[in-house]
Amino acid sequence: MEMNEILLEIxxxxxxxxxxxxxxxxxxxxxxxxxxxxxxxxGAGKSTLSAVLAGRENFIxxxxxxxxxxxxxxxxxxxxxxxxxIFLSFQYPVEIPGVSITNFMKxxxxxxxKAKGQAELKAGEFLKLMKEKMAFxxxxxxxxxREVNVGFSGGEKKRxxxxxxxxxxxxxxxxxxTDSGLDVDALRIVAHGVxxxxxxxxxxxxITHYQRLLDYIxxxxxxxxxxxxxxxxxxxxxxxxxxxxxxxxxx
Amino acid sequence: xDDKTEKDILQDIAAREYEHGFVTDVEQEFIPKxxxxxxxxxxxxxxxxxxxxxxxxxxxxxxxQKMKMPTWAHLDIPEIDFQDxxxxxxxKKDSDRPKEIDPELEATFEKLGIPLNERAALAGVAVDAVFxxxxxxxxxxxxxxxxxxxxxxxxEAVREHPDLVRKYLASVVPIGxxxxxxxxxxxxSDGSFCYIPKGVRCPMELSSYxxxxxxxxxxxxxxxxxxxxxxxxxxxxxxxxxxxxxxxLHAAVVEIVVEKDAEVKYSxxxxxxxxxxxxxxxxxxxxxxxxxxxxxxxxxxxxxVETGSAITWKYPSTILKGxxxxxxxxxxxxxxxxxxxxxxxxxxxxxxxxxxxxxxKGISAGHSQNSYRGLVKMLPGADNARNFSxxxxxxxGDRCGAHTFPDIRNANRTAVVEHEATxxxxxxxxxxxxxxxGIAPEEAVGLxxxxxxxxxxxxxxxxxxxxxxxxxxxxxxxxxx
Amino acid sequence: MEETMHKTFKIYEGATCGMVIMLxxxxxxxxxxxxxxxxxxxxxxxxxxxxLEKDARLNIVYxxxxxxxxxxxxxxxxxxxxxxxxxxxxYLCSGEDRVRIGMDIRHNVPHCISRQLFKGLVSGxxxxxxxxxxxxxQDAQKTEAYQENHSIVLSDDAVVETRPQLEIYADDVKCxxxxxxxxxxxxxxxYMRSRGIPENExxxxxxxxxxYPVLENVADSACREEVASAIDSAVRHL
Numbered sequence: 009m010e011m012n013e014i015l016l017e018i019x020x021x022x023x024x025x026x027x028x029x030x031x032x033x034x035x036x037x038x039x040x041x042x043x044x045x046x047x048x049x050x051g052a053g054k055s056t057l058s059a060v061l062a063g064r065e066n067f068i069x070x071x072x073x074x075x076x077x078x079x080x081x082x083x084x085x086x087x088x089x090x091x092x093x094i095f096l097s098f099q100y101p102v103e104i105p106g107v108s109i110t111n112f113m114k115x116x117x118x119x120x121x122k123a124k125g126q127a128e129l130k131a132g133e134f135l136k137l138m139k140e141k142m143a144f145x146x147x148x149x150x151x152x153x154r155e156v157n158v159g160f161s162g163g164e165k166k167r168x169x170x171x172x173x174x175x176x177x178x179x180x181x182x183x184x185x186t187d188s189g190l191d192v193d194a195l196r197i198v199a200h201g202v203x204x205x206x207x208x209x210x211x212x213x214x215i216t217h218y219q220r221l222l223d224y225i226x227x228x229x230x231x232x233x234x235x236x237x238x239x240x241x242x243x244x245x246x247x248x249x250x251x252x253x254x255x256x257x258x259x
Numbered sequence: 260x261d262d263k264t265e266k267d268i269l270q271d272i273a274a275r276e277y278e279h280g281f282v283t284d285v286e287q288e289f290i291p292k293x294x295x296x297x298x299x300x301x302x303x304x305x306x307x308x309x310x311x312x313x314x315x316x317x318x319x320x321x322x323x324q325k326m327k328m329p330t331w332a333h334l335d336i337p338e339i340d341f342q343d344x345x346x347x348x349x350x351k352k353d354s355d356r357p358k359e360i361d362p363e364l365e366a367t368f369e370k371l372g373i374p375l376n377e378r379a380a381l382a383g384v385a386v387d388a389v390f391x392x393x394x395x396x397x398x399x400x401x402x403x404x405x406x407x408x409x410x411x412x413x414x415e416a417v418r419e420h421p422d423l424v425r426k427y428l429a430s431v432v433p434i435g436x437x438x439x440x441x442x443x444x445x446x447x448s449d450g451s452f453c454y455i456p457k458g459v460r461c462p463m464e465l466s467s468y469x470x471x472x473x474x475x476x477x478x479x480x481x482x483x484x485x486x487x488x489x490x491x492x493x494x495x496x497x498x499x500x501x502x503x504x505x506x507x508l509h510a511a512v513v514e515i516v517v518e519k520d521a522e523v524k525y526s527x528x529x530x531x532x533x534x535x536x537x538x539x540x541x542x543x544x545x546x547x548x549x550x551x552x553x554x555x556x557x558x559x560x561x562x563x564v565e566t567g568s569a570i571t572w573k574y575p576s577t578i579l580k581g582x583x584x585x586x587x588x589x590x591x592x593x594x595x596x597x598x599x600x601x602x603x604x605x606x607x608x609x610x611x612x613x614x615x616x617x618x619x620k621g622i623s624a625g626h627s628q629n630s631y632r633g634l635v636k637m638l639p640g641a642d643n644a645r646n647f648s649x650x651x652x653x654x655x656g657d658r659c660g661a662h663t664f665p666d667i668r669n670a671n672r673t674a675v676v677e678h679e680a681t682x683x684x685x686x687x688x689x690x691x692x693x694x695x696x697g698i699a700p701e702e703a704v705g706l707x708x709x710x711x712x713x714x715x716x717x718x719x720x721x722x723x724x725x726x727x728x729x730x731x732x733x734x735x736x737x738x739x740x
Numbered sequence: 741m742e743e744t745m746h747k748t749f750k751i752y753e754g755a756t757c758g759m760v761i762m763l764x765x766x767x768x769x770x771x772x773x774x775x776x777x778x779x780x781x782x783x784x785x786x787x788x789x790x791x792l793e794k795d796a797r798l799n800i801v802y803x804x805x806x807x808x809x810x811x812x813x814x815x816x817x818x819x820x821x822x823x824x825x826x827x828x829x830x831y832l833c834s835g836e837d838r839v840r841i842g843m844d845i846r847h848n849v850p851h852c853i854s855r856q857l858f859k860g861l862v863s864g865x866x867x868x869x870x871x872x873x874x875x876x877x878q879d880a881q882k883t884e885a886y887q888e889n890h891s892i893v894l895s896d897d898a899v900v901e902t903r904p905q906l907e908i909y910a911d912d913v914k915c916x917x918x919x920x921x922x923x924x925x926x927x928x929x930x931y932m933r934s935r936g937i938p939e940n941e942x943x944x945x946x947x948x949x950x951x952y953p954v955l956e957n958v959a960d961s962a963c964r965e966e967v968a969s970a971i972d973s974a975v976r977h978l
Contacts, residue, residue: 062695066687086694096695102688106710115706116696123697155710172696333907637921639896654911657881663906667921669891670899675922682908682915 012039015180015211016061016081021072023060029070030056032236038180041208045222045247046215048233049255054215055099057233058184062096063089076180090116091123093179097169097186104156109168110138112156113175120176141174145201162189170201181205182213187221199224219251232258277532278733280502283367283472287391290347292475296320299445302347306414306448309421315434319444322435329438332572332601333630333662337506339543344508346446348391348473360396364388368395371499372726373468384464384495385410387451389480391473394449399463409454410465413481416452423454427485431514431549431578439510439545439572443479447512450480455490455521464493464720469511471500471531471542477508484514486521488554493524495723498567500532504540506569511546519554519581524562526719527575528727531567533734538597538626541569548575552584555610559584562718564727565592565602566734574632576605579613579644589715590619591727593708593734594627594659603633603650603664608641608674617648620712623659624735630662637674644674652682653711655704655735705732748789751796753820758799758959760967765807771963788813792852794820801957802829803967804839804860805974815844818852818880825853828957831860832974833868833898843872845887847880856887859954861947863894863978869901874917878909887917892924892950894978924950947975 018036022029030053038044048054060067061074063086074081076092084092104112117137118128129137138152145167157165166186173181183202187195202212202225214225222230222244230246231238232255240246240258250258290301299320303313328336350361360375368375368388375388375396385399387410394412403410409420416424434444451467471478486492500507509531517523525548534541544567550559561575577586588604606615615635623629635646652661663680685707693703709716709728716724716731751757760771792798802812816825825845833839845854854874862868874885891900904917924946932942951971958964 062691064691085699086691087697087699090695090697098692098695102686102692104689104692104707104710106713107706112693112696112706115698115702116693119697119699119702176696652906652908654908654913657878657911659911660907660909662908663917664903665905665919666901666903667919668899668901669893669921672893672896672898673923674893676920677922678904678917678919680904680906680917682906682913684911684913 012041014038015040015077017075019073021060021069021074023056023067023069025056025067030236031060033072034233034236034238036231036238038211038213040211042229043206043212043214043225043227045227045230046213046233047217047230047247047250050217052233053236054233055184058096058182058213058215061182062086062094087119090176091120095173095176095178095181097166097173097181097183099185099188101157101165101169103158105158107156108153109156110152113138113172116172117175137175141171144174144204145171146197147171163191163194166190166194166198170198174201174205179209180211180213182215184215185217186214187216187218195221196224219247222247234258277502279371279499279530280532281370282501283363285361285363285472286351287473288349288351289345289473289476292345293342294344294346294446298346302446302448305347306417308417311425312417315428316445319434319441323438323441323445326435326438326441332632333628333664334570334572334599334601336543336570339508341442345473345476346479347448348476349393350390350395364390364395367470367472368468371468371470373497384466387412387467389449389451389467389469391471391476391478394451403461403463406459406462407456408459408461409452411452413447413450413452413483416483420452420454423485424452424483427483427514427516429514431516431551432512432547437547440512440547443481443510443512443547447479447481450482450511452482453484453492453494455486455492457487458489460490461492464495466495466497469496469498471507471509474503475505477510479509480511482511482513484523484525485516486518486523488518489520491522493720494526495720496525496527497530499530500542502532502535502540506540507542509542509544509546509568513546513548513575515550515559517550517552517554517557517559517584520556521554522558523550524560524720525550525575526723527563527565528719528723528730529563529565529567529571530730533567533598534569534596536596538569541598542567543570544568544573546573548573549578550576550586551578552581552586552613555581555583557581557584558586560587560589560718561604562589562715563591563602564716564719564730565590565600566730568600569598571600571602573602574604576607577615578607578609579615580609582610583612584610585614587615588617588619589718591622591712591715591731592619592629593622593731594624594629595734596625596627598625598627600628601630601632603631605634606636606646608635608637608644608646611640611642611644613641613644615646617646617650618714619648619650620715621650621652621661622655622708622711622735623652623661624655626658628660628662630664631680632664634666635668635676635678637669637671637676639670641671642673644671646676648678650678650680651711652680653708654682654684701736704735708732708735748791750791751793751798753794753796756797760801760803760958760963762803762805762967762970763808763810763812764805768810771966789815789817791817791819792823792825795822796820797823798825798827799957799959800827801954802841803971804829804831804833805970806832806834806837806978809838811840811842813842815846816854817846817848818854819848821849821851823852826855826957828857828954830951830954830971831858831862831868832971832978833860833862833866834864834978835866836864837866839866839868841868841870841872845872845874845885847874847876847883847885849877850879850881850883852880853884854886857954857957858889859951860891861894861951861975861978862891862898862900865895865897867899871903872917873905873907874915875907876910876913876915880910881912883910883913883915885913885915889919890950891921892947893921944975947978948972951975
């Protein structure tokens with residue numbers, strides 16, 4: 009089978025926070041069109057990996073490289089990574105009081121367009137886009153007037169993340185524990201959103217502790233991250249093994 | 260976000276330029292520097308004033324001479340030499356066509372976004388444009404006078420409606436009220452006068468735009484707004500000045516009288532030149548604004564967006580005299596670089612069932628100091644009066660200060676006063692979240708700060724809200740945290 | 741500060757100091773201390789200025805009883821990282837009482853916590869003024885400073901003035917203050933009365949529950965009992 013183009017390549021990545029090493033040498037290659045699951049016990053470094061990929065500055069990279077579409081990702085600012093097509097669905101989306109979702113997304117979408125040398129969207133076009141993408145994650149129109157994440161339920165927060173993903177149309181989406189705190193209905197909506205956005209040109213990293221979400225978003229490759237290293241990589245059958253035998257059986 | 264990035268962004272934001280810093284090259288007439296009774300007589304003569312007004316000025320001057328500059332504010336005010344100021348400067352009128360506006364001045368206001376030509380003017384906004392010591396023109400006067408509304412420069416009001424002026428002048432801010440208001444009463448040059456007759460709802464926004472242009476001068480305008488029974492008016496005030504190394508003094512007095520069942524909304528976007536990034540230059544803004552809810556059921560609402568001035572000393576206040584009267588104070592004060600602001604309000608509850616609400620949002624960046632100071636006083640007769648105050652401070656960077664000085668005095672068993680204050684900074688999480696969505700740090704700060712101030716901004720008339728939002732972002736440029 | 745120059749009382753590194761000071765018509769007395777040794781060993785007036793060193797803990801509770809004509813001036817300096825100060829008080833004022841409370845809390849170093857909670861009932865022609873200030877120095881990052889002052893005015897001639905002030909020169913801090921001057925909640929009263937509780941008893945219950953959060957700060961249970969019963973009888977006579 010012919011291999012697709014490489015989207016993301018992580019080599020020997022070591023990173024930590026406040027002098028404590030959390031990632032102790034991670035290697036990972038993601039090709040276009042692939043869905044990867046990164047599973048692992050609590051404290052394995054899953055969220056650190058997503059934070060480092062998105063450019064969170066309090067995490068310090070001490071060794072290794074990350075290449076995204078041929079560019080040195082580690083040299084890019086968080087917003088440059090966003091413009092290049094990396095999207096992080098946050099595990100704990102922060103509240104921004106007083107800023108409406110509409111205003112927030114308009115600012116973000118136009119920043120992306122500016123980075124690409126495109127003109128700002130006209131108000132009408134923008135609202136049409138909003139409406140379309142909101143329907144996609146079954147958000148009511150009133151939602152657009154609410155302040156970003158303020159007073160949202162767990163499910164609303166995660167749906168809002170996927171809605172933003174739909175708006176920004178990323179090449180690589182990283183879903184960090186997107187299933188935590190979701191009931192089955194919300195989980196289905198979120199998974200449906202992610203699956204429908206998926207194309208052969210795009211890739212997804214699903215970071216999760218449990219099998220649940222992977223019943224709906226089916227991975228091509230499954231990695232187990234333990235103590236800062238990827239200890240096993242296999243096909244989707246690995247998910248069932250972990251669910252039955254736990255993480256102790258691996259690595 | 261690590262310290263380095265935080266500082267870099269902060270500096271970028273602080274470095275942005277003041278947009279209205281140009282000087283208009285127009286021939287002007289000045290009186291000599293300094294202040295004594297002769298100067299006051301000269302100002303009064305230039306304006307062709309009646310004897311009673313000259314007496315009023317002289318009385319104020321005599322009181323002022325015995326007063327000292329107040330020192331209770333949390334401000335570091337350099338010595339001001341009141342003899343080194345020119346108290347009157349006016350553009351020379353072209354004698355051939357004295358009725359028309361000097362094209363230079365028209366162009367100046369045009370550049371400031373205030374077209375004086377009624378056809379080009381913002382729909383629904385009448386403007387009184389004040390340039391240094393005189394009013395240049397007042398638009399839509401005809402349309403307003405058809406409804407019985409008087410909107411003109413203060414000098415014209417003295418000539419054309421002396422009885423009204425005499426009745427209300429100093430009725431809210433007495434001559435000797437404080438050091439700066441006494442100075443203003445002695446030397447005030449122009450300003451706006453507005454009278455809304457009984458039962459009339461003013462069909463458009465009224466606005467005054469104050470521009471300091473001349474060097475070495477101060478601006479001392481006087482505004483008097485009277486809303487007669489059951490009337491309504493929304494009034495807006497804007498101001499700018501050129502960029503200069505010297506500090507220029509602005510000491511205004513605003514008096515508002517709200518009669519029974521009338522409503523006045525007073526909005527300010529204060530954008531005087533704040534000084535440069537090193538703290539050089541800028542306007543010293545010492546302003547006394549006070550309104551009285553005189554009749555029952557009257558309502559006065561203050562909304563202010565304070566982004567300018569090197570020093571701001573300003574406490575728009577309301578005396579709630581009429582039963583069931585109510586007042587609000589909504590404020591956003593932004594300080595950056597070396598700016599200092601000590602601003603807030605006084606709500607004096609005299610009447611029964613009076614209500615007041617205070618929402619203050621202070622934003623400090625750079626090396627600035629930003630204080631909220633407020634007095635809420637419930638007098639013994641203020642049965643069932645209520646006040647609620649919410650004063651929040653946002654700090655951007657670690658070299659600035661945010662202070663809250665409320666003073667609550669309750670002498671009525673049935674009155675309830677509540678005050679809350681919080682201090683916070685823009686969180687790294689909020690900034691990172693915005694960055695991850697592709698919004699660059701500087702823009703993210705603007706977005707977050709505007710969100711933080713939304714409750715206040717939403718109270719501004721539409722015409723002002725957009726400008727105010729832009730101004731907030733611009734004022735904080737170079738300061739992100 | 742008019743009566744005496746206060747001595748500085750220092751709480752050394754890692755030490756804990758707790759005390760309850762009662763003020764009434766006969767002056768001030770220390771009810772209990774969390775310090776080793778005799779509780780009468782130090783004069784209550786010694787605690788005008790308290791300095792906390794690294795990781796030191798302070799818990800001071802003032803109880804101002806009716807009849808006390810008093811001024812309390814306390815300044816607390818948090819001079820060592822990790823220090824925590826809890827300063828609280830109850831004031832019950834009646835008749836012609838004049839009570840003035842001045843608190844000056846200074847955060848001079850990072851990572852310290854201060855909490856102030858003052859609650860009081862004011863009746864008769866009493867006059868109370870509370871003047872509290874928190875100052876956070878420029879280098880005192882990660883400070884947490886909270887200040888609450890709540891008063892209930894029970895009579896037409898009583899007057900309450902409160903000036904809770906924040907002066908903050910550091911940005912990474914959590915600071916807040918809240919102040920209310922109000923009356924007993926009538927809905928609560930109605931609710932209790934509709935359950936058969938007589939009006940006066942309902943008011944007493946409300947007042948006691950209003951004061952309770954301060955009482956909770958008295959760590960020593962025997963001492964708390966003593967204070968609670970004194971407050972209970974004073975509230976019934978307000």
